[in-house]
Amino acid sequence: MQCRICKENTEEIFNLGDTPPANSLMSSSLETQQSYPLVLDLCPKCHNVQLRDCISEEELYKNYFYVTPDSPMLHKHYKYLNNYLKASNYINKNSFALEVGSNIGLFLDFIKPEVSKVLGIDPAENICKMAIESGVDTICDFFDKDSAYKIEEEYGKPDIIIARHCFAHNSDPHILMKGVTNLLSAEGCVVIENAYILNTIESNEFDQVYHEHMFYYSIRSMMFLLEMNGLKLIDVLISLVHGGSIIFVASHSSSKHQINKSVAQYLSREQLFLTNQAYRNFSENSYKIRDQIKLLIEKIKNEGKTIYTYGATAKGNTLLNFLEITNKEIPFCVDSTKIKHGKYLPKSNIKIISEDDASLNPPDYFLLTAWNYQDEIINKTRSSGNYSSKFIVPFPFVHVV
Secondary structure, three states: OEOOOOOOEOEEEEEEEEEOOOOOOEOOOOOOOOOEEEEEEEOOOOOOEEEOOOOOHHHHHOOOOOOOOOOHHHHHHHHHHHHHHHHOOOOOOOOEEEEEOOOOOHHHHHHHHHOOEEEEEEOOHHHHHHHHHOOOOEEEOOOOHHHHHHHHHHHOOOOEEEEEOOOOOOOOHHHHHHHHHHHOOOOOEEEEEEEOHHHHHHOOOHHHOOOOOOEEOOHHHHHHHHHHOOEEEEEEEEEOHHHOEEEEEEEEOOOOOOOOHHHHHHHHHHHHHOOHHHHHHHHHHHHHHHHHHHHHHHHHHHOOOOEEEEOOOHHHHHHHHHHOOOOOOOOEEEOOOHHHOOOEOOOOOOEEEOHHHHHHOOOOEEEEOOHHHHHHHHHHHHHOOOOOOEEEEOOOOOEEO
């Protein structure tokens, strides 16, 4: 129980029990998987929130089933982020852009016309293959000081390093930061986007907690981490994507970049609302949501009605396993990602089927485990001719639409 940013002793704030890795889908319902503790700890010194127990990166990412969806909501977010980076002069037509954890390269493909060169780096071999086949130059490796050196030798120093929803996926964030510090050009910027702990707490999103998410960053903890590695926070943005995300922009401490007033503004709000009482409320509300969903599912089953989940997501697996729901209550999970079809969710043993299969025999209810794509999913379902199925939305409070 030691902070992996500043080494201070930590305190427990929430325990979700034992669960398998959230993206470790099974090929058969007969497979067995090892479960690991899922406990959140808080550092009183640097305000870091982290998982107490971390699984090795090799086990988590070498064969990976998360594929960035080709989603209108994400395209809208890419446009927003791209426009902000241009307007703030963080990128221009001469920029070399590197993305860490680039997945299949959708964001890099989006910003290609705005910069001179793009490059991705991702550790998942199957995902890198898909990126390269789509025309995005991608290195298959973990990002650290060694891979940073290889990138500099072959490609030069990037003017911007982008890490979207991956910077929390490493048990030692200093390893990533050292890679950034060594590789980033003198006046370059690093853009780190992650789920924001304040949004997570305020909206009771306990399903954001799973083994890939080893850190839950605040402005205070990120500033501490940056400063320990010779970097400074120069800008902060808040986005609604993925249930509430924060975008940190940093540069070398020695750079000429000025600190945007947004840093002080958002920091002030965080200090006001991200308190010990807020963490206690989060824990209490999570148990209330769990009990409400379990009672609702029991009521639906007693009425002889059917229920599927919608979205074979990591967060969905946290939700289902915290609820202790299995294929006895919910037989199928609907998902649009082809490589997931026919597989089974870890621990719950719920079979993943396609949207087309679900439309042949639609359930009375969907438990919306991909709730961050709520509008898109409901619109798609209604457009397919299904006007009968209702949707159970778990956050920020349990409701049916």
